[in-house]
Amino acid sequence: MFERLAVHQRLCCGVLYLLAAGVAFTSETRRPCPQSCRCNNELLVNCSHGQLSTVPDNLWKDAKILNLTHNNIRTLVHQQFQTLARLLELDLSDNLLAIVEVEAFLGLQSLLTLRLARNHLKIIPVGAFAGLPNLQLLDISSNEILVFVDFTFRDLAALQCIKAADNDLVFISHQAFTGLTSLHELHIDGCNLTAVPTEALTQLSVLRSLHFHRLGLNALPNYSFHHLVHLKELVISHCPWLETLSGNSLFGLNLTSLTIRHCNLSAVPYIPLHHLVYLIYLDLSFNPITYIHGNLLGDLLRLQELHLVGGSLLSIGIGAFRGLTHFKLLNVSRNLLTTLETGAFQSVDALKTLGLDNNPLACDCRLLWVVQRRQYLEFGGHSPTCTTSLQLESWHFLDFSEVELPGLLTCRQPQILNRKPQGVKVDQGHTVVFYCNAEGEPLPYISWLNPQLRPLSPTGRIRTLSNGSLEVRYAQPQDNGTYRCVASNAAGNDSLHVSLHVQAFPSSSKNPLRLKGWFALPSASPGVNGNQKHPFDVKTLLIAAAIGFLSFFSSVSVCFIFMFFWSKSKGKIKHTATIAYVPRSAVSNSNGGKGNYMETSRFTMKLI
Template sequence: MFEGTAVHHWLCRGALYLLAVGVTLTSETRQPCPQSCRCNTALLEVNCSDVQLSAVPIGLPQDAKLLNLTRNKIKTLVQQQFQSLTKLLHLDLSDNLLVIIEAEAFLGLQSLLTLHLARNHLKIITVGAFAGLTNLQILDISCNEILVFLDFTFRDLAALQFIKATDNDLVFISHQAFTGLTNVQQIHLDGCNLTAMPTGALTQLNSLRSLHFHRLSLTTLPNYSFHHLVRLKELCISHCPWLEVLSGNSLFGLNLTSLTIKHCNLSAVPYIPMHHLVYLVYLDFSFNPITSIHGNMLGDLLRLQELHLVGGSLLRIEIGAFRGLTHLKLLNVSRNHLTALEVGAFHSVDTLKTLGLDNNPLACDCRLLWVVRRHLNLDFGGHSPTCTQGWNFLGFSVAELPGLLTCRQPQILNHKRQEVKVDQGLTVALHCNAEGNPLPSISWLNPQLRPLPHIGRIQILPNGSLEVRYAQPQDSGTYLCVASNAAGNDSLAVSLHVRAFQSSSKNSFHLKGWFAFPSASPGMNGNQKLPFDVKTLLIATTIGFLSFLSSVSVCFIFMFFWSKGKGQIKHTATIAYVPRSAMSNSKGGTGNNMETSRFTMKLI
């Protein structure tokens, strides 16, 4: 038993000795921290920032996980600059003077997860510069002077998920620049000088889910700009002051949940490009000069929950503007020029939870009643709306509302039924004037009681009149003018009669039956008098003469250029002939002594 106890103590002592030796060896073999750096051995961090380094220091601890080289004067990264730091996870070289990164500069950093190269002076990234970074997930190359992304620039970054390339001087992205980025989820290309969408390069990003474009020189978003990005969920385009138009198929192929196009120059909501985005949840068109949201145009966006249009030029949101948006929870139209937001614009106000309506010149009338009645269930974002008289109408009591927020039903002036007659081919206007509070809107129905548009041959003018251009007999009928506002409507019937052309005997003559027309009626015979209008005959004669004259002119021009193409033209011709007397005298001879004569003719 004593021997067993002794063995036990001996083993314990040996273990303690080996442990002490191991610690000693570890501390002795650990590489010392470079003189200009600060090392944290517990966190395995090396901080060499802001110490005026002109090159990467040598002798860095090989077990370092984080290396901070920011705010120095490093200009070049040579080949295999960090090959001994195989365990490094994070490398930050921001705010240096980097101009050149040689190929394979990061070779050996197979564990690296993040690389920051922001705020340097890189103009181009050498192909192969990122070789060996097989596990890199985040790359920040923003705020450099990069002009172009060459083919296969990022081909070695198979695990990369996020690229931040904002505020560069990019003018071109090669079609194969993003080849190899099979797992990238998010790209920010902001503040570049791109004048066209790099559609060819984007086709390589099959896994992309978020794409940001800021401060680009785009004037239009062309068709099929993103049609290969089938997994893209978030598209953000902002601060593009020349972007005025989205082509009809510009968003084709996308299945977005979030779309932002703000601080641009859109003058209208791009309804057609968006109609297929049935999974869209978030939509932001803030800070665009959009003047109106039309009725029944957003119904395809079945799942839309948030709509932002802040700081625009909105004058009107029409009735039915949000019809079909059964999940709309947030509407922010603050800082516009709206005089009203009627309850009829919504599919249902019960789903609405947040309403931004401040900084609009709202009229103090009955169109605000629904806001007052629901204000306890609405969040106004801390900015209560006011109307033009400076009233905080949300503070009105129920008893005060009927006398303060009032409307007056429309009344059409000169309510007597109108009858208008016009000759075929002329233009006529049907007038309809109405008054009310708020000022009523005027619409017209055709004789079949269908609404008439604001464009076309028959159109509603801005003053409410109905214009019928080049009136035809089929336009005849009773048209209905409807004046409506939030308090009700009034109507007026206007009859239109269009007189058809009449055959006129004046200025016409008749030809007796030396014309036989195959299509003549059975009662027509050879002595039938056929009417011919003098004006029509003169026009037909003039057209025929002009046609003949133009044909002759073309022939002369063709002959002129053809003769010029033949070169020098001779104006004389010499003709040789044998006189009859010479022929008779030669009958007895050999015929070889026959005399010939010549004369010259001038060609005209």
């Protein structure tokens, strides 16, 4: 009985199979599939890897998806797809396309997605996208496009996303994006672009996301995006020459996400960022940034995530994230950090994710808070590792037990090594160096305070040196006082006092000479009361007079010699001169007489 039932079931299955095959055969007869294509149903026509050199002619008119990828199509002619009025998606990626004629896509009035990626297009003619009133996504990435001319996309009023990454753009015309009234997302890759196409971007009034890749910029100029008032996401990546952001480069933007990756920024751009009060996500990864300074990011009130992976971070200052009450994620993996102190955060209780792996961490009391909060923190699957502590080398944070923690993660208070009183007396104008060496775990930081208890900086006449010493150059009487060396680390501090007494220049008690009026010179090193005597020095005066006389005599001699040789060059010179004159008596006699005759006299002079 069971055998009869099994045979009956097999017969039923066979009949059903023949019926299905017949229906499929009838359907294929009614709708023949183009050669080298696979037609699974009325929606999909798959002609990929078909070695086609042209678009097939007998395509289904009711097709919704057409896949022509990985073929040898070189040209799209006028009205190439005019019969496919119901097509929603067209993919021509990975072909040899070099020419797209005007109105090549005319008739695709329902098309939503057009992909032309990884071809050989160098320019797109105006009108190439005519007849695509409903297109929403255009992918022309990985081509060889050099320029976007005016009105290239004017027929795409419904377009929402353009992907044009990995091209060779050198210029974007000011009117290139005219007509893109609905564009929300734009990806541009132009390794030869040396300026942000600010004028062209002004046409994109509703743009929400802008991605720039491989720009040839060394600085981001002011007001680069000031018309993009609706922009929320800005991504700038792989710009190896981009070193700085001008102070107003992001002016006018209300971003929620900013990414500047794989560039050459050596510092966090605090000034350009300070007005971005709506910023939530900030990524500065793969930049040679060395420090995150304290109290400079407080204006980013809504910041929740900061990524700085693969940089050159040496230190994150105390108060670096102070004021960021919503801060939840910090990823500083693959840097040069030796520690991360709890004082950097507004509140470590709000922190949810911390990336610290691949840093040369010193496991001491400064990282105790990380271990204590390990059950509340996520480390992105990579636990931090101790690398600079010999006894804990290669240990993962999660390997510590609660019993081991107090004895392993410890710090030792600083201790200044040479505590002998240092008192120095020098004459005015000398240079003095005070030494201050300390030990502790971690290595203490050395700072100096002046007699008014103000911190001294590494610049100026009185300055701190990199080895912890204090240098007083050209000591002056006003430098007198007690200076304090302070050695500090996470476990506490230690201090040492040193004193300095500067002896002013001695004044002459015999015949002091004070210079007054315009002869008075300001003292190079004024005393405490501002009065400085200038002693009379006879020797100096004689030397100055001798130098002046020699200079005058040399000048006169040179002039005389020059006149002598100049006169010789004029040829033979007369050595006598005859002068005629009228004596006074002759003039009187002539006035009394009737005649006009006056007697004249002459005399001769000898010229030297």
